[in-house]
Amino acid sequence: MPRFKEHNQGQTVLLPVSFDRQILPGTFEHTLNYLVDEMLDLTIFHHKYSNEETGRPAYDPALLLKIVVLAYSRGVTSSRKIEALCCENVLFMALSVDTRPHFTTIADFISSSSNEIAKLFKQVLLICDEMGLIGKEMFAIDGCKLPSNASKEWSGTKQNLRKKSKKIDRAVRHMLAKHRDEDRKGENDISIRKREVQQIETLLKASDKIDRFLKENDERIGRAGKEVQSNITDNESAKMKTSKGVIQGYVGVAAVDSKHQVVVSAEAYGQGQEHGLLEPMIEQIEEAFKEDEQSPLKDGKVLADSGFCNEATLEHLEEEQIDGYIADHGFRSRDPRFKTAGEHKPETPRKTSSKSRFNVEDFSVDIEKQRCVCPAGKEFWLKCAKAKINRTLFMQFQGHKEDCDHCTERGKCLRSVKQKGARQVNVKIGSIAQEKTGPLERMKQKIDSSLGRHIYSMRLGIVEPVFGHITDAIGIKRFTLRGKQKVNGQWQLMNMLHNLTKIHRFGMAT
Numbered sequence: 001m002p003r004f005k006e007h008n009q010g011q012t013v014l015l016p017v018s019f020d021r022q023i024l025p026g027t028f029e030h031t032l033n034y035l036v037d038e039m040l041d042l043t044i045f046h047h048k049y050s051n052e053e054t055g056r057p058a059y060d061p062a063l064l065l066k067i068v069v070l071a072y073s074r075g076v077t078s079s080r081k082i083e084a085l086c087c088e089n090v091l092f093m094a095l096s097v098d099t100r101p102h103f104t105t106i107a108d109f110i111s112s113s114s115n116e117i118a119k120l121f122k123q124v125l126l127i128c129d130e131m132g133l134i135g136k137e138m139f140a141i142d143g144c145k146l147p148s149n150a151s152k153e154w155s156g157t158k159q160n161l162r163k164k165s166k167k168i169d170r171a172v173r174h175m176l177a178k179h180r181d182e183d184r185k186g187e188n189d190i191s192i193r194k195r196e197v198q199q200i201e202t203l204l205k206a207s208d209k210i211d212r213f214l215k216e217n218d219e220r221i222g223r224a225g226k227e228v229q230s231n232i233t234d235n236e237s238a239k240m241k242t243s244k245g246v247i248q249g250y251v252g253v254a255a256v257d258s259k260h261q262v263v264v265s266a267e268a269y270g271q272g273q274e275h276g277l278l279e280p281m282i283e284q285i286e287e288a289f290k291e292d293e294q295s296p297l298k299d300g301k302v303l304a305d306s307g308f309c310n311e312a313t314l315e316h317l318e319e320e321q322i323d324g325y326i327a328d329h330g331f332r333s334r335d336p337r338f339k340t341a342g343e344h345k346p347e348t349p350r351k352t353s354s355k356s357r358f359n360v361e362d363f364s365v366d367i368e369k370q371r372c373v374c375p376a377g378k379e380f381w382l383k384c385a386k387a388k389i390n391r392t393l394f395m396q397f398q399g400h401k402e403d404c405d406h407c408t409e410r411g412k413c414l415r416s417v418k419q420k421g422a423r424q425v426n427v428k429i430g431s432i433a434q435e436k437t438g439p440l441e442r443m444k445q446k447i448d449s450s451l452g453r454h455i456y457s458m459r460l461g462i463v464e465p466v467f468g469h470i471t472d473a474i475g476i477k478r479f480t481l482r483g484k485q486k487v488n489g490q491w492q493l494m495n496m497l498h499n500l501t502k503i504h505r506f507g508m509a510t
C-alpha cells in the first residue's frame, strides 16, 4: 500500500495579507494604482453622489475604476465576473481594498459613466503627452467593427418587422387551433401541451415587443436619406458586414499616433459605412491638443483607408490644409506591387446558373434609328434616348407588357418568371469624361507617387495593431452595453486601457 502525505481538509490556516504588498512595482496594476491615486482627477465623478449629509457612504470611484480597468485588461467585461474576482482574486481584493462591491454597483458605474470616461480618456492622453509618448507627426484613422448586445435577428425595416410580427401571430393562431382540435379529439399529451403553451407565451411576448417598438419608433433613416434597418433591442446599433460575417454592432473608430501607437481620439458609431467619420475624428484630434501652440495637424499627416474616401472628406482635408493620405477603392489596382496579388487568392467557385438570361447582345439594336427588337422578334418602345447612370450614358428601351406576359421565352429573359411587367434593356451609348481636377483626382496622384505610397504603407502598422491588442491580446471582442452613448463610453474605456498599457510599458520607464 503506498503512503501519501497527510492532509486534513478541516484544518485552519491564517494567511496574513498586506494589500499594499500584493501590488508589485513593475506590474500593470502598480502603474494603474499609481495613476488613479496620484495623477487622475476623480472629482469628475463627485457630482453623481448626493450623500453628504444622509445616506450610506458610497464605493469610492477610484476603487471601482481600478478594478474595472484591471478586469478589462484581462478581457473580463462582465460585472458579475468582476464581482467574483473581487472576492476570489487577491490582486482585485488589494485594488478594491476588500470592499467587495456588488455587481449591480459595478455595472451601474460602467454604464452611467460615459461622460466621465471621456474626461478620463483626455486626462490619460495628457499624461501620455507629458511623458513624450505622442509624436504628433502622423495619425492613422480606422474603424473596428464589434458586435453589440443586440441580435441581428431582431433587425429589419419597419415593413420587415411588421411582417415578422404577423408571422408570429399566425404561428400562435396555428398552435391554438391545433390545441382546440386535440381537445375535441381528446388526444392531448400533457408534457407536449405544457411546452407548447410556454412557446405560445414566448411568441406572444415577442410579437408584443415588435408591436410596441413599431408604435414607439419612427423609421430609421441612414446617411443617404433612405430607410435603414432598425433593431428592436438596440436601435442605435447597425447591421454591418465584416470579414467574419454579418454582425449587429457598432464601428469603433480610433485615431492613433504613429510614435507609440497611443490612441488620441476614439468614438463608436452605429453605422456600417465609415464615410463621413474622418471629419469628426480630425475635430477630436484638434480638440485634444488645443492647448498646444499650433495644431498637430498643421505639420502632421493623416492616413486612412478607402472606407473613409469620398469627395466631401477630401474637400474638407483640402479646405483645412491637412496633409491627408486617403486611399480610394482603385488604389491597389493601380499599384504595381499588387499586380500579382490575385494569383495568390484561392479561387472561389463561380455560381453556375441553369438559367442564362438574355443580355443586351441578344437584342438587335439600331442606335441611329432608335430601334430595338427582342430575341422573340418583338419591337420595343424607346423609353429614354439618353439616360445617365453614374458616369455612363444609356439608351433605354422597354418591351410591351402584353408581349412579355405571353412570351414563351420569359424564363430566359426576365429576372424571374413571376416578374410583373416587361423587359427593359439599357444600351450603352457613351460615358461622361471624369473630371481630372477634383479632390479625388488630386488625392489619387498624391497617393500614387512613390512618397505617397511609402507614407500610406505605414497606416497598417500604426492603427491595426491597436485593434489587434484590444480584441485579441486583451480579448475584448464585443460591446456589452446598449445605446450609442454607453457603447461609446465602453469603446473609450478600451482605448484608455490601451493607452494605460503604453504608459506602463514606455512612460513609467522614462
Ligand code: SF4
Binding pocket: 374, 375, 376, 377, 378, 399, 403, 404, 405, 407, 408, 409, 410, 413, 414, 422, 423
Ligand atoms: S419576354 Fe418580352 S422581351 Fe423577352 S423575349 Fe419575350 S417578348 Fe421579348
